[in-house]
Amino acid sequence: MSGNAKTYRDLFQEIYEKYGIQTTTQFHINPDKQISEEKYQEALKAYSILPAIFDDTFGRDEDA
Numbered sequence: 001m002s003g004n005a006k007t008y009r010d011l012f013q014e015i016y017e018k019y020g021i022q023t024t025t026q027f028h029i030n031p032d033k034q035i036s037e038e039k040y041q042e043a044l045k046a047y048s049i050l051p052a053i054f055d056d057t058f059g060r061d062e063d064a
Helices: 008-019 039-058
Strands: none
Touching: 008 039
């Protein structure tokens, strides 16, 4: 992979910044391990739908 290859650390940081999601997965892998662009984008897509799933399942607290 090239010098600008993304890592799991990059992935979890972007997931937190974009969606406010923190996951314990980051404690079970090497955060500096590189990830292919394809897998990175697949993971972002998967995490992007989670907020809607949680809102539908548990409801959004409008007072929060």
